[in-house]
Amino acid sequence: MDFFEAVKQRHSYRGSFKDAAISAENLQKIVQTGLDAPSGCNAQTTRFVIVNDPALLEQIQDMHPGNKAMQQARAYIACIVDKQPSGVYEDLSFQVEDCAAAVQNMLLAVTALGYASVWVDGWLRREGRAEAIGPMLAVPEDKIVRVILPIGIPEKEPIGPEKMSFEQRTWFNQYHS
């Protein structure tokens, strides 16, 4: 799929998925785009666990995630970062940015392959959910699941939310409040 077409078609999808397995080949192809994303000082900080074991999916789905995509997905991609990142540029860490860039590549890859997903972040950071999911995936104690992407074939076409116009968010040379 053309890059600009993938950008236009990508929308956060929280609806039902078709009951179809996702091939390991496609999951690897998606994660490879996350691995190929840039990272601050090329530190390549994000780690990935592809979850497609039904028993593990069920354990996470028993935690009552708030959207159908998470409830029904037959595969997740869990993105893992350090709990207390070290600096890579003097004392600055870019692990949040590194992970976000990887996630964005993967969301576009998901779209290009005909799947849909949604960037699940805040849900993990409430009620100890990330801390509960980590041990299920054998994540080391000094690391944390920062983002989960549920992957599936959407039952309905993903539709994007209303967005502000170019002129409302972008200017040439001088910001206009």
Place this chain on the structure above:
Amino acid sequence: MDFFEAVKQRHSYRGSFKDAAISAENLQKIVQTGLDAPSGCNAQTTRFVIVNDPALLEQIQDMHPGNKAMQQARAYIACIVDKQPSGVYEDLSFQVEDCAAAVQNMLLAVTALGYASVWVDGWLRREGRAEAIGPMLAVPEDKIVRVILPIGIPEKEPIGPEKMSFEQRTWFNQYHS
């Protein structure tokens, strides 16, 4: 350009640019992909100033940025966020992630259009540089330039750094330390 090809071809480029202007049309096309990126709770927090006024470029280039791409670019895209972001999901803000997702889309767009760039972040956060550049671009006092992307036609082919393998960063179902 095919999405997966854009991911493979995108590399951080710090070298010389050809002395060629970048059309406003292409700059808008690049920033549109940033506008189309997802954002936490669809808050669309990132703002963009496209800098192509030679006097402004010179002011920033007089600050001696450390790479040739920044020194020679005929256009920058400045990405602007709140200095003290409000929560959008309970008390959580996702402005760093929102900006990073927009930047990643734009870096792929840059590649797809035959340009090159590099994600400039840490440099801005040292020696008051972001605080100095903000007023040049009329950025409001409660906002800050978080990232700058210098845009140009690369003199040499961008070459990526060595990266870890799939197996070193990714596992199925269980993390392997």
